Amino acid sequence: MLEIAKMLNIEPKLIRHSNKIILKKIAYIEENKCIGCNKCVKTCPAGAIVGAVRNIHTVISNYCTCCNLCIDYCPVNCIKLISVNITINHIEWDVDHIPIKLDLICNCNF
DSSP: OHHHHHHHTOOOOOOEETTEEOOEEEEEEOTTTOOOOOHHHHHOTTOOEEOOTTSOOEEOTTTOOOOOHHHHHOTTOOEEEEEEOOOGGGSOOOGGGOOOOHHHHSOOOO
């Protein structure tokens, strides 16, 4: 992902702590324990948890901010935090200002 940012001549915004890249943590719902009470869905300020009442819920990992609120409100303790590897999806790209290098797309001389 750093190579892509270099090719596009942009600075990626990575999740950092003391200049070291760290793992991102997200909420994870153990589906076999979930009772579908919907308390986590109502509590999540990021809208990262989806599911209907009396159905299994799941977390949209790109939206989870790891605020822990869902963990505190779950009556059956089926939500835990897990670490995920940082991928290209975790970079905040400023797509409106990414320069396009045409010489990378075709061998054209402009």
